[in-house]
Amino acid sequence: MNTNNKLDLVIAGVGGQGTILASDIIGNSSVLENLPVRAAETHGMAQRGGSVINHVRIGTDLGSMIPEQGADVLLALEPVEAIRYINYLSENGIVVLNTKPVYPVTVTSSDQYPDVSEIINTLKKKYEVYPLDASELAIKAGHPQSMNVVMVGAVSSYLPIGKNRLEECIKDLVPPKTVDINLKAFELGKENISRLIETSAKKP
Amino acid sequence: MSMREYMLGNVAIARGIIEGGGQVITGYPGTPSSEIVDTLSSIDDRDFYVEWSVNEKVAMEVAAGASMSGVNSVVTMKHVGLNVAADPLMTLAYMGVKGGMIVIVADDPACHSSQNEQDTRRYSQFSLIPGLDPSTPQEAKDMIPYAFEFSSKHGIPIIFRSTTRISHGKSDIELQSVNKEKPQPDFEKSVERWVMIPKHARIRHPRLLEIQKDIKQELQDSEWNNLKINEESSFGVIASGISYVYAREALDRLGVNASVLKIGTYPLPDDLILELFDNVDTLLVVEELEPFVEEHVRALAEDKGVNVRILGKTGKNGEYVPREGELNIDKCEKAISKAFGLTYAEPSLILESELKLPSRPPAMCPGCSHRASYYAMKKAFGSDAIYPNDIGCYTLGVQGGTVDTTLCMGASISVASGIYQAGEKRPVCCAIGDSTFLHTGINSLLNSVYNKADITVTILDNRVTAMTGHQPNPGMGKTATYEDTLEVSFDQLCRGLGAEFVEVVDPYDYDSAVDVFKRAKEFEGTSVVISQQQCVIDARRAGIKRNPYTIDEEKCTGCKQCVYFGCPAIEFDASLKKARINSMCTGCGVCAQLCKFDAIMEVEK
Ligand SMILES: Cc1ncc(C[n+]2csc(CCOP(=O)(O)OP(=O)(O)O)c2C)c(N)n1
Ligand code: SF4
Ligand code: SF4
Numbered sequence: 001m002n003t004n005n006k007l008d009l010v011i012a013g014v015g016g017q018g019t020i021l022a023s024d025i026i027g028n029s030s031v032l033e034n035l036p037v038r039a040a041e042t043h044g045m046a047q048r049g050g051s052v053i054n055h056v057r058i059g060t061d062l063g064s065m066i067p068e069q070g071a072d073v074l075l076a077l078e079p080v081e082a083i084r085y086i087n088y089l090s091e092n093g094i095v096v097l098n099t100k101p102v103y104p105v106t107v108t109s110s111d112q113y114p115d116v117s118e119i120i121n122t123l124k125k126k127y128e129v130y131p132l133d134a135s136e137l138a139i140k141a142g143h144p145q146s147m148n149v150v151m152v153g154a155v156s157s158y159l160p161i162g163k164n165r166l167e168e169c170i171k172d173l174v175p176p177k178t179v180d181i182n183l184k185a186f187e188l189g190k191e192n193i194s195r196l197i198e199t200s201a202k203k204p
Numbered sequence: 205m206s207m208r209e210y211m212l213g214n215v216a217i218a219r220g221i222i223e224g225g226g227q228v229i230t231g232y233p234g235t236p237s238s239e240i241v242d243t244l245s246s247i248d249d250r251d252f253y254v255e256w257s258v259n260e261k262v263a264m265e266v267a268a269g270a271s272m273s274g275v276n277s278v279v280t281m282k283h284v285g286l287n288v289a290a291d292p293l294m295t296l297a298y299m300g301v302k303g304g305m306i307v308i309v310a311d312d313p314a315c316h317s318s319q320n321e322q323d324t325r326r327y328s329q330f331s332l333i334p335g336l337d338p339s340t341p342q343e344a345k346d347m348i349p350y351a352f353e354f355s356s357k358h359g360i361p362i363i364f365r366s367t368t369r370i371s372h373g374k375s376d377i378e379l380q381s382v383n384k385e386k387p388q389p390d391f392e393k394s395v396e397r398w399v400m401i402p403k404h405a406r407i408r409h410p411r412l413l414e415i416q417k418d419i420k421q422e423l424q425d426s427e428w429n430n431l432k433i434n435e436e437s438s439f440g441v442i443a444s445g446i447s448y449v450y451a452r453e454a455l456d457r458l459g460v461n462a463s464v465l466k467i468g469t470y471p472l473p474d475d476l477i478l479e480l481f482d483n484v485d486t487l488l489v490v491e492e493l494e495p496f497v498e499e500h501v502r503a504l505a506e507d508k509g510v511n512v513r514i515l516g517k518t519g520k521n522g523e524y525v526p527r528e529g530e531l532n533i534d535k536c537e538k539a540i541s542k543a544f545g546l547t548y549a550e551p552s553l554i555l556e557s558e559l560k561l562p563s564r565p566p567a568m569c570p571g572c573s574h575r576a577s578y579y580a581m582k583k584a585f586g587s588d589a590i591y592p593n594d595i596g597c598y599t600l601g602v603q604g605g606t607v608d609t610t611l612c613m614g615a616s617i618s619v620a621s622g623i624y625q626a627g628e629k630r631p632v633c634c635a636i637g638d639s640t641f642l643h644t645g646i647n648s649l650l651n652s653v654y655n656k657a658d659i660t661v662t663i664l665d666n667r668v669t670a671m672t673g674h675q676p677n678p679g680m681g682k683t684a685t686y687e688d689t690l691e692v693s694f695d696q697l698c699r700g701l702g703a704e705f706v707e708v709v710d711p712y713d714y715d716s717a718v719d720v721f722k723r724a725k726e727f728e729g730t731s732v733v734i735s736q737q738q739c740v741i742d743a744r745r746a747g748i749k750r751n752p753y754t755i756d757e758e759k760c761t762g763c764k765q766c767v768y769f770g771c772p773a774i775e776f777d778a779s780l781k782k783a784r785i786n787s788m789c790t791g792c793g794v795c796a797q798l799c800k801f802d803a804i805m806e807v808e809k
């Protein structure tokens with residue numbers, strides 16, 4: 001847990017992936033931690049499979065929008081979307097990335113989807129990057145739709161919020177029948193990232 | 205004990221309506237305003253009346269009637285909705301109200317989900333109806349009880365202007381107690397008051413002008429405006445609504461000292477502006493969209509012979525703050541630096557990436573019935589035909605060649621008539637959603653039939669108002685609170701309007717749909733095709749389960765016929781040269797009917 005009590009987080013993804021639930025879990029648990037919090041979300045039209053971005057600002061009582069290069073962490077639920085919004089990330093920022101692509105509608109896009117390894121290498125040129133296959137972990141947890149909660153678990157150690165608070169909010173916010181799956185998803189995301197952080201710390 | 209909850213701006217506004225004692229709440233859906241009524245209508249234990257009206261004009265009039273009866277009313281809409289409701293609004297200003305009446309209008313700077321980015325504050329000035337402009341979701345909630353009181357006290361409605369970042373922002377919100385004292389309905393007859401014949405209007409107009417002074421004074425003294433003089437600085441900033449929080453943070457980040465006037469009400473607080481003039485040499489006006497505050501500030505300076513350098517969007521010094529799009533901290537930092545002569549370094553790219561990113565426009569869902577309707581329509585009418593379109597999820601089909609115009613809600617049918625009446629010889633086939641048809645399409649169809657336009661009108665009846673978040677409408681036989689009510693028959697409605705060719709078809713049945721469209725095309729006069737199939741999102745919520753489809757790799761020749769259909773569940777494997785169906789398939793079965801090689805079939809469970 002980060003004890004600084006202030007964090008600007010950008011969550012990027014594709015409409016339908018559950019970015020709003022991810023930011024809701026973090027926003028609600030910030031209130032439980034007694035921290036002021038603001039968020040800006042994409043609702044409406046873009047939610048139909050378009051590119052979406054949410055800003056979550058913990059510890060601020062001003063506006064909800066993070067300035068360019070102001071975010072401490074970028075949580076990307078989709079690889080291409082990490083690059084699309086990378087300029088929000090500050091110089092020493094951290095990227096937590098789901099490596100599973102969502103391909104845009106084939107016929108309408110003539111552009112090619114870049115190689116995921118190329119995306120990761122590009123990001124690594126400037127930033128600390130933690131890639132994980134959150135979609136796979138979600139299936140392991142019991143349902144592919146819990147990918148967003150895997151990602152909340154993955155980012156949790158950077159948040160100024162206790163683990164139990166986050167878990168409390170997950171229980172409150174996900175459909176009752178899926179609580180166990182989502183708690184498992186959270187745990188898997190958290191574990192996986194800890195392992196990645198450990199190995200990267202061991203490297204010279 | 206204080207209660208804090210994390211909530212969406214629109215949910216906070218809904219909470220404000222409850223705290224302030226709202227009694228009749230109406231609205232027509234429109235992003236970013238819809239969740240206000242959505243929230244109120246989903247409360248089971250409620251002591252107020254809430255409805256989705258069929259359009260904004262109707263919603264405004266229902267709320268006005270309630271307020272004439274003395275109760276607290278609210279009408280909600282998106283910014284363009286106020287154009288539809290402008291007629292009652294303008295005269296309601298003369299007539300005035302009895303119970304408090306709040307007109308909540310949500311603007312959409314940057315057109316996140318809209319066809320334009322008009323600025324509602326202009327309507328406030330135009331109609332002489334006072335306006336509130338919150339800077340945060342918390343303030344938005346707190347303003348509502350104030351607005352009820354203000355409106356009933358002065359006997360005039362009040363416009364409450366939100367924007368996307370207020371309505372769709374989230375925040376921890378401090379809750380207040382609920383006002384349980386509510387006025388009882390009691391309509392008092394008074395023809396001078398409620399009947400706006402010329403004789404009475406001539407009396408009410410001067411009254412409207414007269415009360416402006418009191419309104420202005422009271423708003424000026426309210427907590428929504430705030431002036432902080434900084435003795436050490438000769439710079440001043442005026443910022444209105446949400447721009448205030450951006451400007452505030454930009455000043456902090458730049459470390460600039462300045463006197464700051466926060467604006468939250470219209471008419472503007474002149475005394476505070478004059479006091480600011482006395483304390484600064486250079487003044488920057490920061491506001492989203494129109495130079496509304498700025499024009500007033502300039503006029504006031506001119507009138508009082510004040511010599512302060514005023515900067516903003518207009519004037520001889522050029523543009524400091526953009527007039528289009530939404531503001532943010534970066535734009536404010538840039539404007540403030542430029543205005544006060546500081547050097548400003550545009551944030552440069554930290555990561556230079558060579559990667560070409562695929563674009564990701566929003567698209568209709570896998571299995572959406574609109575896609576199927578379009579495909580059949582295009583088969584029957586050909587690519588040469590002209591396809592006027594309307595506003596709804598179906599507009600997302602813009603890449604597919606059956607969306608040639610989109611102007612405003614209801615315009616598809618009238619624009620189609622106009623194209624025909626212009627003498628255009630190509631076939632004209634327009635499309636309009638169920639909710640949009642009931643909103644403002646009915647009158648256009650009547651006009652088309654009456655004036656003998658030879659066009660085809662397609663009603664894309666997906667049994668819901670989908671685009672704005674799946675609100676019920678009269679075609680579904682459900683009210684806003686999901687009570688059963690009359691279910692309007694589109695077939696009978698269109699016949700009643702005089703249409704002689706009216707046919708209902710299921711667009712999932714491809715051959716029948718093509719056949720109906722072909723016959724509609726041949727019909728001379730206005731023909732109507734009602735293409736009926738529930739929105740897949742709504743169908744899933746209603747528990748309808750369909751088996752997904754799959755492609756037999758052996759049979760697939762890679763002809764791409766199904767890929768051209770454009771369903772996001774159909775992918776093409778370029779290396780194998782075969783099509784494939786992914787897990788997003790909702791089982792509409794249309795692609796299977798298009799495949800010439802019988803390669804697509806249902807996965808039986
Ligand atoms: C005057 C006006 N009011 C509201 C809106 C917001 N709006 C956009 S599309 C839409 C309704 C779409 O419903 P429908 O026609 O049934 O099509 P669907 O989305 O279900 O396909 C609304 C209310 C608008 N654009 N203009
Ligand atoms: S929400 Fe419904 S109407 Fe809108 S695109 Fe999806 S299936 Fe079509
Ligand atoms: S059946 Fe075919 S067209 Fe329909 S949703 Fe599935 S893949 Fe898409």
